Amino acid sequence: MAKLRYVITFVLACISPAAASPAQAQSAGTLPVVATFSILADFARNVGGERVAVTSLVGPNGDTHVYQPKPADAKELEAARLILVNGLGLEGWIDRLIKASGSTAPVIVATKGIKPQQMREEGRIEQDPHAWQSIANAKIYVANIRAALIAVDPGGAAVYRANAENYLQKLDALEKEVFAAIAKIPPKHREIITTHDAFGYFGSAYGFRFIAPEGVSTETEASARDVAKIIRQIKAQKIPAVFLENVTDPRLVQGIASESGAKIGGTLYSDALSPPDGPAATYIEMMHNNIQQLTEALVN
Amino acid sequence: MGLHDLLISPFAEFAFMRRALAGSIALAIAGPPLGVFLILRRMALTGDAVGHAILPGAAIGYLAAGLSLGPMTMGGLAAGLLVAVGSGVVARTTILREDTSLAAFYLISLALGVTIVSLRGSNIDLLHVLFGSVLALDDATLILLAAIASVTLTALAALYRPLVLETVDPGFLASVSRSGGVVQITFFALVVLNLVGGFQALGTLLAVGMMMLPAASAMLMTTDMTLMIVAATAQGMFAGYAGLVISFHGGLPSGPLIILVAGILYLLALIFGPAGGLLRRFKPGRHLEA
Numbered sequence: 001m002a003k004l005r006y007v008i009t010f011v012l013a014c015i016s017p018a019a020a021s022p023a024q025a026q027s028a029g030t031l032p033v034v035a036t037f038s039i040l041a042d043f044a045r046n047v048g049g050e051r052v053a054v055t056s057l058v059g060p061n062g063d064t065h066v067y068q069p070k071p072a073d074a075k076e077l078e079a080a081r082l083i084l085v086n087g088l089g090l091e092g093w094i095d096r097l098i099k100a101s102g103s104t105a106p107v108i109v110a111t112k113g114i115k116p117q118q119m120r121e122e123g124r125i126e127q128d129p130h131a132w133q134s135i136a137n138a139k140i141y142v143a144n145i146r147a148a149l150i151a152v153d154p155g156g157a158a159v160y161r162a163n164a165e166n167y168l169q170k171l172d173a174l175e176k177e178v179f180a181a182i183a184k185i186p187p188k189h190r191e192i193i194t195t196h197d198a199f200g201y202f203g204s205a206y207g208f209r210f211i212a213p214e215g216v217s218t219e220t221e222a223s224a225r226d227v228a229k230i231i232r233q234i235k236a237q238k239i240p241a242v243f244l245e246n247v248t249d250p251r252l253v254q255g256i257a258s259e260s261g262a263k264i265g266g267t268l269y270s271d272a273l274s275p276p277d278g279p280a281a282t283y284i285e286m287m288h289n290n291i292q293q294l295t296e297a298l299v300n
Numbered sequence: 301m302g303l304h305d306l307l308i309s310p311f312a313e314f315a316f317m318r319r320a321l322a323g324s325i326a327l328a329i330a331g332p333p334l335g336v337f338l339i340l341r342r343m344a345l346t347g348d349a350v351g352h353a354i355l356p357g358a359a360i361g362y363l364a365a366g367l368s369l370g371p372m373t374m375g376g377l378a379a380g381l382l383v384a385v386g387s388g389v390v391a392r393t394t395i396l397r398e399d400t401s402l403a404a405f406y407l408i409s410l411a412l413g414v415t416i417v418s419l420r421g422s423n424i425d426l427l428h429v430l431f432g433s434v435l436a437l438d439d440a441t442l443i444l445l446a447a448i449a450s451v452t453l454t455a456l457a458a459l460y461r462p463l464v465l466e467t468v469d470p471g472f473l474a475s476v477s478r479s480g481g482v483v484q485i486t487f488f489a490l491v492v493l494n495l496v497g498g499f500q501a502l503g504t505l506l507a508v509g510m511m512m513l514p515a516a517s518a519m520l521m522t523t524d525m526t527l528m529i530v531a532a533t534a535q536g537m538f539a540g541y542a543g544l545v546i547s548f549h550g551g552l553p554s555g556p557l558i559i560l561v562a563g564i565l566y567l568l569a570l571i572f573g574p575a576g577g578l579l580r581r582f583k584p585g586r587h588l589e590a
Contacts, residue, residue, distance in 0.1 A: 070418065072418075221433060221554070221555060221556065222433065222553065222554075223550075223551045223552050223553050223554060224310070224316075224317060224320070224547040224548040224554045225547065225548050225549065225551040225552075226551065227314075227316060227435050228313075228314055228316075228317070231314060231316070251432060251436035251437075251438055251441070252433060252435060252436035254436075254438060255316050255435070255436050255437070255438060256316070258315075258438075259315045259316055
């Protein structure tokens with residue numbers, strides 16, 4: 001009996017040091033950064049370059065509005081040295097997750113300084129969180145991320161500034177492309193239907209009207225009246241195309257299209273990037289894909 | 301606004317409303333009869349359990365064929381059937397009752413499903429994608445709902461007598477027939493079929509709610525089995541129609557509203573129901589006198 005006790009104590013003594021040391025999350029030298037979703041992670045990778053190891057909590061094609069965190073996410077947050085969130089009400093689940101993880105990393109709201117758009121829902125004013133859909137806002141995201149990285153890792157300040165400058169120039173070029181593409185679409189055709197109100201900022205910045213049955217978050221359910229209104233609107237104004245999204249059930253939009261006579265224009269990427277082999281693996285590719293789908297469907 | 305504008309024209313004007321009505325009625329024909337039997341067998345929470353139990357099947361379907369609804373639904377159906385039939389077998393062969401064995405199996409199934417999804421490393425909320433909405437019924441889904449309703453009604457008609465007996469007096473059934481096990485398993489299979497089809501077409505809330513709420517109200521209205529089924533079905537159809545009309549004119553989400561109407565009918569039955577409502581308790585009817 002004494003022998004058994006000794007054996008158990010010995011085994012426990014061997015295991016406990018191993019259990020006490022935390023899992024190493026980063027490879028040698030890189031700064032572990034956690035972003036809440038794939039678009040934010042893409043910005044962070046472009047600014048941080050090889051000095052950072054960025055993970056995204058909500059992956060490609062994931063829906064950040066209704067995401068349910070896993071314990072592995074809490075582990076990643078705890079090991080991170082910088083946490084990037086979108087803010088503006090996109091991630092209702094993030095504050096409690098950060099508290100639960102016990103992470104001491106600074107939490108940066110990437111939309112700081114962006115003037116939020118309001119959603120015009122009958123009687124209810126809500127903030128639209130999809131600020132990244134306007135490239136002018138994307139530049140503010142990049143500036144905030146750059147400042148955050150420099151604050152956490154002052155040694156890499158020069159690298160971050162250079163990377164950010166580089167990426168901002170790419171965003172400038174992208175913006176010119178977007179304006180040029182939209183100029184090709186006749187003004188009366190600049191109106192489309194999609195599943196949820198994810199393109200408010202895109203619409204305001206580039207002169208488009210987006211109409212959606214599901215309101216500003218995929219958490220809501222469409223009401224029969226909203227769907228009816230949209231169908232009436234499509235028929236009355238002869239809106240040419242409806243677009244599917246990568247994060248929602250396509251059947252609602254398909255039903256609206258078949259009943260109203262609009263055609264299905266393709267898939268727009270709204271709240272998440274595609275997997276690496278898809279058409280929208282980075283933010284820039286996402287915008288390219290979206291304007292290509294829009295112009296293909298509407299320029300005729 | 302005239303009565304026609306209020307009650308008929310939403311359906312006359314819009315195809316999606318007609319489909320939603322057709323889908324709700326198909327669900328109301330198949331679900332409530334099964335719900336009556338579930339309540340009598342004290343398995344009223346089966347719907348939610350099955351909603352979670354289908355996850356590993358949907359996950360395997362997703363791993364095999366990506367985000368396409370067909371394989372995910374078939375996978376979900378297989379998982380649900382396995383769980384339901386397995387718990388039925390356990391209930392018949394051990395001391396555990398049906399509700400306990402179902403609870404055990406669905407929890408194991410859910411855990412397995414979450415693990416499988418995490419292995420893939422993807423963050424997609426599979427069940428959120430799998431569950432449909434009453435306003436988004438396409439042709440294929442309507443045909444699915446109609447087929448499930450037809451199969452359910454036929455099976456219920458064929459198995460009605462042994463099923464009733466198995467529900468209220470399984471000992472007697474076992475003493476006169478060997479069909480008890482078959483009937484129980486078939487019943488579970490029907491429940492899972494309706495639930496999985498319902499989830500995919502209409503979402504969990506509508507599928508489970510339509511199965512259970514009208515049946516619960518019907519139990520408060522009558523003690524006659526046949527009348528119970530008829531009352532449950534009628535309430536289900538009314539809830540579907542009224543819920544859609546109110547959602548149309550009031551701008552409220554349709555699925556939840558249909559269930560709220562069913563809920564109001566339930567509350568009315570709770571108070572006024574002839575076979576057990578609260579009013580009856582305080583003001584009993586006349587006793588038969590010799």
